[in-house]
Amino acid sequence: MAGKTITSDLYQDEYEPSFVDKWDELIDWEGRAKGEGDFYPRILRDAGCTRVLDAATGTxxxxxxxxxxxFDVLAADGAAEMVSKTAExxxxxxxDLPVQEADWRTLADDVPGEFDALLCLGNAFTHLFTEDERVRALEQFHKVLRPGGLVIIDQRNYDSILDEGFNTKHQYYYTGKGVDARPEEISDExxxxxxxxxxxxxxHLTMYPLRQDYLxxxxxxxxxxxxxRFGDFKEAYQHHEPDFVVQVGTA
Known part of the structure; x- marks a missing residue:
């Protein structure tokens, strides 16, 4: 990574077809469901949400x-390969799931109508490498939500990775058997x-290391x-302890 200019469209090249074909093996849907439980449905129902935009649907x-x-769900992603895999x-x-390609930076032009909630999960928001793009994306997220709607964004605990080094329990996210996911290069950039x-x-995937307070x-x-904030789906947590952090805000 040293000396290289990283753009926010890099993920489209990194999610090559052979990687996308293995993504479900990495996640392990059954293991993911066991780890998450009813976390997302419960948050959505508690807020009275029915129409949901999954803005980083992955597979x-x-x-x-x-x-x-x-829930009435629209699945969207910026990577064409992921959109195809979701439909499959x-x-x-x-x-019955409508699926479409959409760019967060122009989201209000890409998706129809207003939503009660927008999910941006799977550490996806960290694909954005400039503050201007992050600001623009969040403005678009806000724009497609009804007043009082929810935005839900998750990320790896980059505070822990940057401050203490990488250590993961693989209890909740990448639970595929025999799959090893770990950082090869770490910097503030x-x-x-x-x-x-x-x-x-x-x-390989290259991510921007978002700190919790910054997001x-x-x-x-x-x-x-x-x-x-929730650390590994618990509202009470130590800052560096969880593998993943979920942030929930109201429009």
Whole structure:
């Protein structure tokens, strides 16, 4: 990464077809469901949300689960390969799920109508590498939400990675058996993750290491209020302890 200019569109190249085909193996839908429990449906129902935009759908895990739970879901992603895989997974599972390609930076022009909630999960927001793009994306998130709607963003605990080094329990997110996911390069500007699969295949993703307080500040600046944080799905947590942090704000 040293000396290289990293753009926010890099993920579109890194999510090559052979990697996308293995993404569900990395996640392990059954393991993910066990780890998360009813966390997202409960938050959405408690806020009276029915129409949900999964803005970083990946291969469709959360969109499918929420649709099965009775929510009206639109699945979107900026990577065409992920959009195709989501549509394939939904069809295979018999779930009626609209899917489309959408860029967060122009989201209000890309998706129809207003939503009660917007999810940006899977550490996806860290694909944005400039503050201007992060600000623009959050403004767009706010724009597509009805007043009082929820934004929900998760991220790896980069505070822990940057301050204490990488250590993960793999209890909640990347639970695939025999899959190793860990950073290969770490700096304040970028973290490059290496994903190795049981068949020996290796793939990489490059992320911007968002700190928790920084994202909370961006959310507040974009007009979100009542911002809550959860560490590995628990509201009470030590700052460096969880693998992942979820932030929930109200438009």
């Amino acid at each position: 469709g895990y959360h969109a499918v689960q929420l649709a099965k739970a009775g 997974n939904a069809a295979r599972l018999g779930v 970028a973290v490059r993750f290496r994903y190795q699969f049981p068949d020996g295949g290796v793939h 909370t500040g961006l959310l507040a600046d974009a007009g979100f209020r009542n911002i809550r």
